[in-house]
Amino acid sequence: MHPTEATIVIADDHQDILDFIAEDLEDHYRVVKMTNGQEALEYIKLYPVDLVVSDVMMPVMDGYELCTAIKDDLQYSHIPFILLTAKNSLQSKIEGLEYGADAYIEKPFSPNFLQAQITSLLRNRKSLRAHYGATPSSPIDTEIEETGDQLFLRKLNALILENMSEQSLCVDMLAEKMCMSRPTLYRKIKALSDLSPNELINITRLKKAAQLLSNQEYKVYEIANKLGFSTPSHFTRNFQKQFGISPKEFIGKMRKSATPFQA
Incomplete structure (x- = not known):
């Protein structure tokens, strides 16, 4: 049993990075690993997902395309999306956010920083839900x-x-x-x-x-x-x-x- 019931999909075509991120998150969340955006999207269409962490550069479907596919579809647009990239230019960051990403993290990154971003996005969702339910x-x-x-x-x-x-x-x-x-x-x-x-x-x-x-x-x-x-x-x-x-x-x-x- 995980400390939370949140399911996080991680998409990255580099197996070592995929395993590194998953190992760090598995103590706190249910983690699903995918090697490209298309695999991740197919999973999201079939199963409940609470958050997506995706690399930008991937074969078949890259992170930008995956983010766009999720954010442009009313059925899945509520899912928080974090983009990971080796590009560290301001323009790249702006581009990522323009695709609808909720957060943009540059590689190399601290696992603690990624954890903090995930916690923040999930907490914000939870607080919005609680406020709605309790306020007439x-x-x-x-x-x-x-x-x-x-x-x-x-x-x-x-x-x-x-x-x-x-x-x-x-x-x-x-x-x-x-x-x-x-x-x-x-x-x-x-x-x-x-x-x-x-x-x-x-x-x-x-x-x-x-x-x-x-x-x-x-x-x-x-x-x-x-x-x-x-x-x-x-x-x-x-x-x-x-x-x-x-x-x-x-x-x-x-x-x-x-x-x-x-x-």
Whole structure:
């Protein structure tokens, strides 16, 4: 059992470098080794991956092409990508970042530095997910840096909101509308929000409820009915469990914070 469940794909055509990086990371992560970008991409399309470390110069598909293929595809664009290169010019670094890489590391590099970059990228992902799940008024799409992921989440959020009162709202319906397979949609949502699709549907309902509560146009029982909760008490329990505050307490907090602006 690894200290974390994160899976890292390493792509490098030099076996000694591949083994060197893998040996250093294997105590902390599940490591998958590939010798070119095409192999790495094929693996990523089949299995959940949390981060990619790739050399630039490789046969078949180089690191730039691999980075572009991942970042241009909404199904995988959320995966943090680190480029490794022997080129140490500023132009090379700029080029790497322009391809969408989240970090760019020059060879030779310290294993501790690579570890720190990986830890930072994974921690940032985790903190964004935690912030989204715990904050009633925080829309997830504004917490994600990648434009592709913003578009994905906005479309998904719109679909959920449009069909919120429909009994047909389910994972299969979302997958069909998003033109993805059910497993791919599950992995994408899990990576961005640390939620299952059904959990995301529920929390989207609750965030919509928080918005309606803050507008103070509807009573609690009206919001519960409007958003498809079976009873007001069921809605209240869900809201309290997710955000640590009851709907009535949330209304009171919003009124109190708005007081200074009503003078």
